[in-house]
Amino acid sequence: MRQLVILAVVFAFIAAAPAIITSEFTQNVIIMVLYAALLGQAWNILGGYGGQFSFGHAAYFGTGAYTVAVLQVQLGVNPWIGLVIGALFSMAVAAFIGFATFRYGLRGSYFALVTLAFAEVLRILSNSVGFTGAGVGILIPLAPGAANMQFETKTGFFFLIWVLTLSSFLVVWWIGHSRFGASLAAVRDNEDAARALGVNAFRVKMGAIMLSGLFSGLAGIFYAQYFLYLDPYIAYGPAISVESLLVPIIGGMGTLFGPLLGAAALHVVSEATRELIGDVPGISLALYGALLVVMVMFMPRGLAGLLARLGVRRRAASGEMPRA
Amino acid sequence: MPDLAIIVPSLLNGLTTGALYALIALGLTLIYGVLHIINFAHGALLMVGLYAVWFLNTRLGIDPYVALLIVPPAMFVLGYGLQRGIIGRASHGRDENILLVTLGLSIVIENLALYFFRSDTRIVDTPYSFETVEFLGAFLPLPKVIAFFGALISAAALWLVMSKTDLGRAIRAIARERKGAQLVGINADHVYAMSFGLGIACLGVAACLLLPSYYVTPSVGHGFVLIAFTIVVLGGMGSFVGALIGGLIIGVVEALGGLFLGESLGQIGIFVIFILVLMFRPQGLLGHKV
Amino acid sequence: MTGETKRRGVDRRQFIATGAAALGLGITGFPAVLRAEATPVKIGLIHPVSGFIAFSGTQCREGAQMAIADINAAGGIKSLGGAKLEAVLGDSQGKPEIGAAEVTKMVEGGIHGIVAGYASSISLATSQEAAKSNTPHVVDVGVSDQIVSRGLANTFRFSPGYGKIAQFAVDNLDKINQSAGSPAKTAMIIHEESLFGTGTAKLLSEKLPEKGIEVIEVIKHANPTRDFTNIVLQIKAKKPDLIIPANYYNEYVLLARTMRQQKVEAKGIYSVLGGAASSYKFVKEFPEAAEQIMDCNHWFDPTSDVALARKKAAEDKGLFYTYEVFLAYNAVAFLADAIERAGSTEKDAIIAAMAASTWDGHGMPYGPTKMVDGQNEGAQPVNTQVLNGDIEVIYPEEFASAKPVFPMTM
Known part of the structure; x- marks a missing residue:
């Protein structure tokens, strides 16, 4: 309950942002932080809570993004309907990949690499078939208006991503307090022991990967509507898979607030290095990379772990699911 | 339908290209296969090696094959230092942290290269860049033929190191039973760093053999990382002969995939094989049961 | 990245010049120099100077900066009292979303015009974002014809599409x-x-x-x-x-x-x-x-003295004179010409001046500029x-x- 209260306060606080902050640039930063938090939370369900490290979340992200775009461009389907279909497709892709991998008992780095390979297969396919626009990419026509999910102000997009991200956090909160979550934790900590206790590991992992895929897909749909252009590298490229795992690991895997902390920290670090160094190509990104290493060095359990260690909000970080 | 007459040259070419991939994968099979470190910086370190070869050639006039005496030892030192000083220290023994540290390192290395060398495509001009060897009606580029034999020799050398030397025995002991190995007096940090250094030295060899038929830019490594991981898994984690055979297979699959499916879609063959191997024979072709 | 860092970095030469002038004239000369400076015109340059297409991005940036230096050396924007152009640099890292975020940032920093893109995917994102604030936007390279066919009033392309x-x-x-x-x-x-x-x-x-x-x-x-x-x-x-x-x-x-x-x-x-x-x-x-x-x-007109002089200037800087360099150069110069004729930094005035442009000082085989729906019809390879x-x-x-x-x- 306590966590739910904190969650409500944090998101209520964020919701007030557009009313207080008039700077479009800052609004955009907040939107991108929420978007990264959504990507990260999606990964966190499977990676943090389920212990299954995926390197291929672009597979779900890209499927959501392409679905909403292709439906609009090729079939004239409204993006709000596209959002529902895209989310379902992402979930279906996750179910397929999950079935193919968990069925054969792939774990650890094998699972990581096979998910990466699936994402690459989808990238190559989207580059070869006609209805995605192949290498030319797909451009969603400009049609400003909430009915077309192309809001005229940043505030509209802000509330869209706010709702999507909040829903992912609520689901993760539920995971932390449900039977399903307990089974997932048991599978993560020791799959064989969990089996011995009667947990159906396969079903639990399938549930996790489908939820994970669903939210990644929603992030992809948001991306498509916000930027209106996709190509195979944007949608299925490794950059999205890396961002998906970077955010929760920096923030604290297997914690409710980790992805939000991670998303905020990464944006702050990235903006700060750019402000500090300016525009010499390479140097600001090199500093960003170095800070990444330093963060891992001094916060091996992410920001949430650090907060817990410092005794701030003791429960917030450790209350969920302490790792064995 | 491709012309039958080009299938033989295409296969031979696939083998030589595959040998180059195998060279890059050899270092990885040591690092990933033996130490279970998923090294995201592998591509970036290959790029470092390539720049080193390019620099020696264009500034000091040292032939890439002579650079074999300089670059691999230097890369060994770099790898040892990175593992001992940064990766080992920052990772706290957690897989996800190793992943992030190597990712961070690759960002640092790539962008420093961008800063120091700019983003221009660099090549080396050697007297033999355009030389070919005629074999079974195919013109095989001389640098690739040399790389092919280089890969064979490197795999054999690594196998010897791993099976016949104290270092090799220590690495294998650590890989199998870290705690036990430490109990019998093996310095785990040192052995980890030695293995990492050895793996990176392999990249140095690969760089010397690759550059005469390739180019270098700060982001050149990306194109090889995934292929290298595929080969390592395909061949069996930690198996050098497996990596060699895996590399050759991938080279041939790529060549035939390109021929029959088109060069762009043909890339899919590599990943499909990878997925199938993981599903049905996750220990790889020559690996032990996991 | 920001205007502030930029001012510190790029205008060092100007600073030294000002300082030298101040020393030469003594204390009394200093305020006079300051008064003579008209408010600078800020031009945003967004290019992928890191990441996969960094080479092309860097070449674009070099070309654009050469244009700004040349225009400033020739007396700046004369209709604005010799106002100097000031480059505000942005790195899109090869990603559309980062390019768009740079636009948002620059618009808030009071940018007067943007030259951006290089890649089509990034140009689509930057022009769309700039359109929300009606900020004048010139696409330097991006060859996709979708860039100029979307009806964005602020978006112009000086070079040809594919x-x-x-x-x-x-x-x-x-x-x-x-x-x-x-x-x-x-x-x-x-x-x-x-x-x-x-x-x-x-x-x-x-x-x-x-x-x-x-x-x-x-x-x-x-x-x-x-x-x-x-x-x-x-x-x-x-x-x-x-x-x-x-x-x-x-x-x-x-x-x-x-x-x-x-x-x-x-x-x-x-x-x-x-x-x-x-x-x-x-x-x-x-x-x-x-x-x-x-x-x-894309290529320059080899019979044009202007083009050959620019080529030499670029080569003297140690650059390869690639299409990125002269296209970005001309994108900036085209924008600057529009500002000159508009005699104002009002966005609508600049856009109207770009739409009506007949500029021909580009050294390209294009003839006088003729914009139709944001595309220079004379542009050709x-x-x-x-x-x-x-x-x-x-x-x-x-x-x-x-x-x-x-x-x-x-």
């Missing part, structure tokens, strides 16, 4: 072929898999048959492609009269090198958007492989060929510096 380029490539290839007695009957297209290669290849394979040239094979390849032997073997087996590559520099280098190794013979090698005959770097590094190769690409180790323009005739050599004589 539709125009492909049509031009086909028409001129036909002319070259006919005047040699139509020796070329077949062609093979080798193209990269992203927007420019795929789009160009599609148009070419539709239009070449109308000119009596059969396209016997279209090969699409990935970026990066690590080995071109397979593709070259297919070229050898099919023996096309013409080889038409459309790819990025790295892949082009490997393709050209492999064609030489495999001793490919053809009547002509004719690249569209990228190739040996529009790359001084390639000609310098592979003089023999480059000889007699033809391109259809040219045909170039490597002849005796130098790049010559061979078509259209009014800009030609040499006669085409076709079929290849080697």
